[in-house]
Amino acid sequence: MSAAVEKAAVAEDPLTSPIPQEKGDVAALLLERLDAWKHACGYLEEYVEATANLHKSLSKEYDKVLKTVNEPLKEGNHFAQANGGIASFFENIRSNTQALANSQLETEKALRGQLLPTLNRLHSEIKNKHKELTSGAAKGAKSVEKARGLTQKQIEHLGTNTANFDSVGGKIEPAQDPYIIQRAVQHHLHKQILEENAHKKDLLDVQNNFLVFEKHVLETLRGAFSQFFQIVGGQTDKNRQFYADINANFQNIPDEFEWTNFTVRSAEILIDPTTPNRSLEAIKFPNQNHRSSQPLINGLLNRKGKIMKSYDAYHYAVTPAGYLHEFSRNNDFKEHPEPELSLYLAECVIGAAPAAGESKFIVAGKDANKNQHLTGKHEFAFKASSHDEAMKWYSIIEQFTTGKLTRQNSMASTTSPVSDPTSPVIVGETIPEEKPAGKDKAVAAAAVDEKPTAPPIDTKAATKAESAPTTAAPASAKGTKSEPSTATAEKGEKSHKKFGLFGRS
Template sequence: DIYYGIRDKTRAIADQHANLGRTVEGSIVQHLQKLRVEIKAHIKNIQNDTGKLATSVAKERALSAKLVGDLATNIAVLKNTPLGVTARSDPYVSNQVVARQLVRQVHTENALHKSLLLTQSSSALFEASLVQAVQSAWATFEEWRARTDSAIRDTWGVLSREMAALPTDREWIAFAAREDHLVDPETPLRDPQHIQYPSKDDPSVLPVHAGLLERKKRYTRSYREAFYVLTPAGFLHEFASSDPALADRPQFSLFLPLCTLGPPSAPSAKSHKFHIEERKDGTGGVHTGSLRGLRSSLTGGGGRAWAFRGRSHEDMMEWWNDIRMLCARYLVASEQMERSGPVAAAVVPLVI
């Protein structure tokens, strides 16, 4: 079988590589470890010599900057309050101190410069010796690797030919024949719309009316369009989107059985709107009157009033008639539109 052949031949190849590894460990790695010790010693010498000088230069530069700042301060004191100058703060004395400090700084910097030149020269020679040592180690490794490659080349060739001759579907066919837990390719994907669960088609979960409406903002007094759903439970929900995947929870809701519905605007009005007032008692009867009467009613009710606007008068009247069947009371200013459909079957009018 091909897999038994692969097992035996790869084991032989592994043994040959292990032999090469032992040879590399004994002949090359030990030499490279000695180089590592030499590199660490060279780095330590650089840190002891050049590193200390660099620290001294940094200290001298910091001291020079401080003394130059003191000189500028003493000069300012002399110009502003001449009587406040002391012997130590005399700008002449301060300048002499700065000059001496700059001499010390320059001497330290020159010493660092010479040390760096010497370190660079020695490092170049040291780097050349390192490269030669690594090249020698690599030549030794290449010699042993060539011997190992010659021994395993034929083995790799046999494995390649055997693997190339293996049919691509041989293993899968054998697996599928003995496995009974595979998914049937003919099984269709599930559709969420076809999932049945208790109360899915209950009348209380089906919307009475759904569509776009504009609601007047409370502070900016401008209208903003949103997707609204009127439910049999008596709620008018506002959603950010008509797609339930994007907005499954309402961002604004009105419980209509505790609200008063105002009369719709006339067909000739420029804006097709109506008002809904929140009420606490939820009682009231059907009244007929004008918008002025509704305004006074809203003033006396103590609840907030919301203005809604439709795209057309027909669209607005459809909303108004459906909402009328759920409100505690409503006011009318014109002849009501009669409509038929699922509203009457899904909603019981709450008219007192």
Template sequence: MNIAHYFTSPPPNYYALMATTNLPTRANTVRTDSGEEAFDGDPSSAAGLLIERLQAWKHMCGYLENYISHVAKDEQSKAKDQEKILKTLSDPLKEAHHFDTAIGGISSLFDNLRANTQAQSQLHVETSKNLTGQVLPILERLHAEIKNKNKEITNGAGKGSKVVDAARQNSQKAIELLGHHAASFDSSGGKVTAQHDPYVIRRGILYRLNRQILEENSNRQDLIAVQNAFSQFEAHVITTVQTALNAFNQFMSTQTDRQKAMYGDIAATASNIPLNFEWDGFIRRNNAVLVNPNAAPRTMDGVSFPNDSHRATKPLIEGSLERKSRGMGALKGYSTGYYVVTPAGYLHEYKDNDNFHKDPAPEISLYLPDSIIGAVDGPKFTIKGKDSSGSKLGQKMAISSEFQFKAHTHADAEQWRSIVASFANSSNSLPTSPVESRNITPIATRMEEPQQSGVTSGPLSATSPQAGSAHPITSPTSATTTSPASAGPYHGAPAATPLGDRKYVEKS
């Protein structure tokens, strides 16, 4: 056998061994996001793949830690939000005196709202403490275990892989050296040194290959042991994660159940308020202010007010008369109205004597001191003067007109004329100003009732007697014409209209 061929042509099984053996690449050390050093192995090798898987588990655990931490922070934030919500429930309520302070009303409902809102704030704080104090430590311990497992594999199977890598590199260098010197042997005619004798180099290769195989087998056993333990370790990881999340679920479920109970308590408190609870209490507290529905309605009986009986408010004479219409209305003849002579010297005409259904305003107002009264002709008499019932402009533009009146009887006409004549001028005299008339012709009215300063009210009713009907009057002592009628009260002749049923009263 040719020795040179033997050294230059290694046995095929060596090449097969080198070709089928995956030489590991150098493992670099990198730093993870959390600042931890991690083995950046080749995922195509068993050790690198296992280390990469541990990195995945470690990152998974880190994600759960961040999740629990952020949920705990969110619970703290919710606690602060509940404090803000609590501030919206004003304490005490505005206009709180309108609500009953007894248990079972609106005030009690708002007390319940405040108590449950405060309890929810404390509940969020308690949940945050439970998450950071009991759930998060479970994941932190698991994270530390995964890191230790990573170090264990890196220092065990990882170092074994490095030893195998070094052995393979030594074998590769020896084989390359054999190839170089085998070629040199052929070219130099067999002249080589003892150290570079291909035979010696070949034996060194066999030694190194044997060392390589031994290291590979040892590393293989280590990796098999690691792989077998990996299954149990991952089961432990999953069990720990389940324990942490079960604790998380327990705390969050407890919080949810307690929140549900609090909201249910608020709703139950509101539902238990009797519908008439607040109103009955309001009526009871304000009985002196509110209207008593059982009290009788007010009437006009007994109503009085300041100056109600002042002498200037008492008519000298009042009752129904007939007046002949003027202008185009003269064709209608006489129409009935209600007339009053007041101590102020006015003859007022009203449609009727009703003081309640509408605001009584005079249809005509004659200022008697500026008027002229004619003689009595049976039941008729005339007054010539200006109507003062309109506006100021209308009063200035008004002209003197003759008003023809007709009483029920001649005696009634004489009585009306005697009262009017105490203010007015006779048919042959000239009118004077209102001031002069009042100075020359004083009015004798009732003086026995002093002016009132207080208000005395009584029940009001539209069915009460008319305040202005049939007042006693006093004839002025300065009247120029006396009435032939008797001094006592008398009834006039019946009239054709309802106003004619009223009686004329004169009191001396």
């Protein structure tokens, strides 16, 4: 097509030249345009293919996401298994996530099965068009090239013989006659023009048909992408629907649904709101009323300070063990009941009994809570609220200090106000051990180990001591064991005289 020989030195005028030069290769230009459309179609095929691979990969990723909720819930028994709760919500997540994974596979198959074949067919059409144009144009171009070659050859032959006609004399052969050659040029030029016009017509037909073909290509690509949008956009809509369903399921869980069902299932373990609070008075524990744990007398007494010499009120108790304990507070529930002063009465000396109308008495001894080797005896001055109250305290303390009352016979003596000297191991309501469940076992076990605070000391017990005799415990039938008591009493009287306790008011 573009094989016409150009003379390098002479620029021919396309209007006057017997062989006009073409402005460009039309067939090559059209072939190049077909290549452009072929590559555009190929790009779109690759895009759809890559998108299909993406959805296939997304399906695998959603399978990984599904594994995060595929296992049963830990401690799942705490949630209601009926619809409308947390358990059903996670079941909804699992089903929707599985649907997401499946829908990604469906999208991948739709892209490969519906869209890619359309693009592949169009790609094949463009290739065939390219092949057809290449074959037809090449054939026409060869015919034109051949005709132009013959015409050019005759023109050159005519030029040679016209030049010889003027320079060579004599006879000219018929074959070299310029006239004959000029007619041959006309003949070949006519055939060249016919070939060129036929080739031109073919190219013009192809050129005119290109508009129709490109419309077909464009419509096919447009339809393919519309289908692509429906498939991929539909997948996006499905994603939104699945997540919207998950969200709606979660939002519709009533606030009290899980707790209400939990309280019904765990009613045997949870606390019944109607159950009354426990009362310390209603609890009985082993040896709670044992005679050794009940004071012989207790209540408030005023004791003179060592420095300020003023009387301050304290709570005191005389126990069957023979101790006079002092407490600054009488509240066992707030503080642990540790005595601030403990006098072992058997090692103490008591002064003279309060005179009529008086309520003071003195006890000399050591604080048993301190180191006995470093602590000396001290006189403790006590004052009761009345003379009768002072005599109650004095009569019991005096029996311990003089040996008339000891730890053994204090519990057997009728002066003890204890009503239940034998105190069975378990009386009434015992301290129950709560059965812990789950993770609260350790906490509940620690709570069980805690001992309940002792009940407050009954101050009314002191009133029973008023009528108790102050005599010593009866001697045995043989009468051989009464002498030690007398000796101890004499020892106490000597100690009274030593500390100068007699005769004091």
